[in-house]
Amino acid sequence: MSIPTDRPATWFVTGTSRGLGLELVVQVLQRGDNLAATTRTVERLTTALDGRVDTSKLLALNVDLRDSDAVGRAVEETVSRFGGLDVVVNNAGYGYLGAVEEASPDDVRDMLDVQVVGVWNVLRAALPVLRGQRSGHVVTVSSVLGLTAVPGWALYCAGKFAVEGISEALAAEVADFNVEVTIVEPGYLRTDFLTTDALALPAAPSDAYPAIREMVHSHLELQGNQLGDPVKAAERMIEKVVAGGGPLRLVLGSDSHAYATAKVEALRANLDAARDTAAATDHPRA
Ligand SMILES: NC(=O)c1ccc[n+]([C@@H]2O[C@H](COP(=O)([O-])OP(=O)(O)OC[C@H]3O[C@@H](n4cnc5c(N)ncnc54)[C@H](OP(=O)(O)O)[C@@H]3O)[C@@H](O)[C@H]2O)c1
Numbered sequence: 001m002s003i004p005t006d007r008p009a010t011w012f013v014t015g016t017s018r019g020l021g022l023e024l025v026v027q028v029l030q031r032g033d034n035l036a037a038t039t040r041t042v043e044r045l046t047t048a049l050d051g052r053v054d055t056s057k058l059l060a061l062n063v064d065l066r067d068s069d070a071v072g073r074a075v076e077e078t079v080s081r082f083g084g085l086d087v088v089v090n091n092a093g094y095g096y097l098g099a100v101e102e103a104s105p106d107d108v109r110d111m112l113d114v115q116v117v118g119v120w121n122v123l124r125a126a127l128p129v130l131r132g133q134r135s136g137h138v139v140t141v142s143s144v145l146g147l148t149a150v151p152g153w154a155l156y157c158a159g160k161f162a163v164e165g166i167s168e169a170l171a172a173e174v175a176d177f178n179v180e181v182t183i184v185e186p187g188y189l190r191t192d193f194l195t196t197d198a199l200a201l202p203a204a205p206s207d208a209y210p211a212i213r214e215m216v217h218s219h220l221e222l223q224g225n226q227l228g229d230p231v232k233a234a235e236r237m238i239e240k241v242v243a244g245g246g247p248l249r250l251v252l253g254s255d256s257h258a259y260a261t262a263k264v265e266a267l268r269a270n271l272d273a274a275r276d277t278a279a280a281t282d283h284p285r286a
Helices: 019-031 042-049 068-082 105-133 154-177 210-222 230-243 254-279
Strands: 010-013 034-039 058-062 087-090 136-141 179-186 249-252
Touching: 010 019, 010 068, 019 034, 019 042, 019 230, 034 042, 034 068, 042 058, 058 068, 068 105, 087 105, 105 136, 105 154, 105 179, 136 154, 136 230, 154 179, 179 230, 179 254, 230 249, 249 254
Parallel strands: 010 034, 010 087, 034 058, 087 136, 136 179, 179 249
Antiparallel strands: none
16 A cells, blocks of 8 residues: 555656546545645646635746756745655656658757656655655556557657656665656546647658658647547556556557557567577676
8 A cells, every 4th residue: 555544645646637647636636635736837737727616725837847946846835835755756748740850959959858857856756755655556657659659759659668667676775765666658538628728739841751740740630539538547647556566558449459469569579580589699607
């Protein structure tokens, strides 16, 4: 069990003004738990919550996740307001749809700043608290694209593959401190993720990739018809934290499960084919 049962738990969730993050805010507050919600726009969060839930246990914080000091102050403020911290959810993220050679240096830095440096800033600030109290749960929202890569999503995959690696290592590092780690791998979720103001695109697209332009079109068309329900996704995430234990990865959506399974099978076939050549580079055993 990584959260308390004798008092309300305290959650710290990033990227909360819409989508999955907003659903988590609503459901955590409905449980009667305390919640620090970070966002780039507290005003949008407050408007989105208006009348939906009692916000007396909400600490809404304007935080630039790329700024390590700002993240540190947000965690301190959370502990000071609620007297502790039990669950950290790294949720903030955005998609980028373009070919590898179309991503500018700024596109690459922006994505990794939010999805990797930002997550690391939260971990660096929160882990001493969880470790010190010898309990807690870190949940990081990856994607099925943290496990498998498809054309057009290389930059997004770079961020999500990175958080998979960080989280896998972290899980082993903090197990002895009774701190749990969960990696969430949704497929398509019906949030704002594929809207034109959320999905980032290359500033200078190349004529060489008509298939990727078609993908951009079909993804924008998909908006509103994605298979996954963010309300149910938030429910499953909260359930897993409350129950504690279970596998490292929480795969959400039958689309995600199918893509992940295909990746594992392809990797298995690759490993089988590589067995002899892999061993051929060893020094002879003494
Ligand atoms: N929707 C999907 O199909 C899907 C699939 C797999 C994984 N995911 C992952 O699920 C998580 C939640 O996404 P969502 O589906 O809820 O999408 P969303 O509706 O677009 O919400 C994304 C949230 O992330 C934050 N965010 C977006 N861009 C940011 C930036 N540049 N800097 C800092 N924060 C930023 C926003 O927070 P504020 O505006 O409040 O700051 C926003 O509330 C993300 O990590 C996403 O990668 C989504």
